[in-house]
Amino acid sequence: MKRFIFLLCLFLPALSWAQLTIQIQKGADKPLSVAIVPLAWNGPSLPEDIASIVGSDLKRSGQFAPLPSGNMLSMPHEASEVVYRDWRALNVDWLVVGKIVPMQNGYTVQYELFDVINQRQVMLDREVGYNDSLRDVAHAISDKVYEKITGIRGIFSLKLLYVSALRDAQGQNTYRLMLSDADGAREQILRTQREPLMTPNWAPDGETIVYVSFETRRPAIYMENLRTRARQQLTNFPGINSSPTFSPDGRKLALVLSKDGNTEIYVMDVATRELTRLTNQIGIDTEPAWTTDGRSILFTSDRGGKPQIYKVSATGGNADRLTFDGTYNARPRAMPDGSGFVYVHRESGDFHIVLQDTKRGVTRPLTQASLDESPSVAPNSAMLIYATLYGGRGILAAVSVDAGSRYLMPSRFGDVREPAWSPFVDRR
Amino acid sequence: MTYKNLGLSLGVVLAMALAGCSSNKAADSANQNGANSGLGSNSSSTFDPSANGNGSNLAQNGRIVYFGYDQATLSSDGQSVLDSNISALKSGSQHIRLEGHADERGTREYNLALGERRANAVLQYLVANGVSKARIETISYGKERPADVGHDESAWSKNRRVEIVLN
Structure with missing residues (x-):
């Protein structure tokens, strides 16, 4: 019985009621333009949209204006596919691309950050996640991208x-x-x-x-x-x-x-x-x-x-x-x-x-x-x-x-x- | 509107249960809504075990003492509320719990201390008037349990209070 209650408690969070919502009231006067390209993934749909979570995280900081994916001229997933002029044409300052690779029981997310103005890759990193931790992966990417660009440690995983x-x-x-x-x-x-x-x-x-x-x-x-x-x-x-x-x-x-x-x-x-x-x-x-x-x-x-x-x-x-x-x-x-x-x-x-x-x-x-x-x-x-x-x-x-x-x-x-x-x- | 009055009624229904009658203003207004909310909901509350208590003679307006903004000294109104109940409180043998509260203005933890100050002001007055200190317990809820959940002076004035609860 005790064990049953314990298990029940474990599942309670899943039944929770999405209590808090976010309303951005105001951002920085001149936010940095950032594009987070939807990540490449060949497989059944995933429980979380990592690129969209990273975009929301950066936007919430007030320092970034993410480019809607509908406005993107190309959808690169790795450095060799990046055409800088596509992003300069959209006044994008920073570009994040990446791909999700399946591994046993989970995923490896490889991602890269580009400084569009200076036309160079500034970060190449990876995160490992599972079906129940793709939000953690997304927040970890947000933290690293944010820190790389601003020099301030990110707080999105908190x-x-x-x-x-x-x-x-x-x-x-x-x-x-x-x-x-x-x-x-x-x-x-x-x-x-x-x-x-x-x-x-x-x-x-x-x-x-x-x-x-x-x-x-x-x-x-x-x-x-x-x-x-x-x-x-x-x-x-x-x-x-x-x-x-x-x-x-x-x-x-x-x-x-x-x-x-x-x-x-x-x-x-x-x-x-x-x-x-x-x-x-x-x-x-x-x-x-x-x-x-x-x-x-x-x-x-x-x-x-x-x-x-x-x-x-x-x-x-x-x-x-x-x-x-x-x-x-x-x-x-x-x-x-x-x-x-x-x-x-x-x-x-x-x-x-x-x-x-x-x-x-x-x-x-x-x-x-x-x-x-x-x-x-x-x-x-x-x-x-x-x-x-x-x-x-x-x-x-x-x-x-x-x-x-x-x-x-x-x-x-x-x-x-x-x-x-x-x-x-x-x-x- | 329902929130407001129901919140108040919870407290005051107890006063009525204790007093067996009601003629003061607060109790009257709460009574009108209390008829809807019913005593049933009240008796299930954790906070008024004395609702089914045994025949205390607290005067009708005797359960709640109100305070001014940022104040923890008894007003003359507050004193007369207590005065009208001293003999009943002195002669009874029940445990007296003084619950101090604050309005929502100001920080939570400072308000917790302010609520305790108010409860202590009532405690000191009761003891000075012959109620045994051994029977009295004070507790502060700060602004965590408002009687009225509104955000105006009318609500605030009802929330700056000490409730006398007999167990």
């Missing part, structure tokens, strides 16, 4: 964690912890329950997650391995148990507890579960975020009367205030490249996401809606995903760090929120 909330006609809430590809595809329901789920976050291994669940009618912090599905309750103290976030080395967890009478930030040693209290203030201290070097923690505190962002050493000590503009600055997240941090800023009653660029000493708004929150910066520091209200519903949205491109990811059902981009897991 995953997203987020929370979905659905209220039925009886006013009953259903909360779900969701996992999907970066483009919203292949979503899986990790948990479904009547009580709230909050703040999912990834460990740097890319397979361990932490989150807050109220399933016992009280908030508690849980850690779960997505591969084995082994799950542990990490804290269950009286009062608040919230905001777990892993240190960059994965050994420590910053979290928020109010067990000592007031909302304070603690650091837990993941191996020993030993807790160290980091803050000790009358005000609220919450929403911790590690800096990339793992030495400091940014957090929200209203010790000065209103919520502002502070920074404290990960071993404790005095905190420095980092925000001074306005009366509500909260929920910081450090830029992975060390260039600064993003946070939620209240301006004339609206909540926007703002980037404080500490290197240049400037602060700039990245979003403009009324209730933007929970920013998660992609590990390449080029994009951030956040939650916002759109048409009265909670949706996810992404914006480039230069604010030049933006797309929305509304859900077909209910509200979605608290997105968290998975980390880069080193492949090299």
Whole structure:
């Protein structure tokens, strides 16, 4: 019986409801023109169209305008078939061609990238995939093409964690912890329950997650391995148990507890579960975020009367205030490249996401809606995903760090929120 | 519209079950819709085990205390809500659960702390007025369980609240 339920769980994702959709709102002013020629394939139709997924990935970045395949003058599949003038005539800057070769139980996808203007091949590579992993192949190609052209590591193979909330006609809430590809595809329901789920976050291994669940009618912090599905309750103290976030080395967890009478930030040693209290203030201290070097923690505190962002050493000590503009600055997240941090800023009653660029000493708004929150910066520091209200519903949205491109990811059902981009897991 | 009122009714139906009568405004408006949603749906909720509870005498408007925007101090209205229930709460033996909530404005985790502050404000008032602290538990849901899912002041004012739940 147990085994049956386990198998059932395995199949549940396949029954999922294609919840997130993508709407590109705006791209870069001068996107690069790229052509991804449909890949050569002699065989029965494949479950995924790799060229089309690569095109969608690149388009979503806002930096590329893919050429529709109907406009192509020729359909090369390898270098010897490429006629540059066909692509120059269409003002194409970059060309991707390739072919799918069958192998035992799967496929090898060989692909090439050409710099049309300079008339040269700049990359020749291959990916191996199976019927159930052709989307992974496509995203891996997108990552490599994107990195080759822009010099920035691609984030198309990453995953997203987020929370979905659905209220039925009886006013009953259903909360779900969701996992999907970066483009919203292949979503899986990790948990479904009547009580709230909050703040999912990834460990740097890319397979361990932490989150807050109220399933016992009280908030508690849980850690779960997505591969084995082994799950542990990490804290269950009286009062608040919230905001777990892993240190960059994965050994420590910053979290928020109010067990000592007031909302304070603690650091837990993941191996020993030993807790160290980091803050000790009358005000609220919450929403911790590690800096990339793992030495400091940014957090929200209203010790000065209103919520502002502070920074404290990960071993404790005095905190420095980092925000001074306005009366509500909260929920910081450090830029992975060390260039600064993003946070939620209240301006004339609206909540926007703002980037404080500490290197240049400037602060700039990245979003403009009324209730933007929970920013998660992609590990390449080029994009951030956040939650916002759109048409009265909670949706996810992404914006480039230069604010030049933006797309929305509304859900077909209910509200979605608290997105968290998975980390880069080193492949090299 | 249905969403809005049904959400509220869930909570208030419990108040009615506890109080055995209803005359305050919130309960009245919810009652009209509660007639449609029915007590049946309410009793299946995980969150109101006391719906079938045994004869508490909480005053009709006694279950919910409301707060101002960004505020966690009891208003005089809030105090009078509590005052009208102190004797019932003091004399009972039930477990008192104070559930703090916030409106949707502001970040989720800060709102969680704000909801706890509100629950603690009610806790302190009850204890100062003779209710045994040992019987009281506080919990905050932040903005995760709004009573009203609207996005305007009318909804927000209903969501900045502490609900008193007896077990």
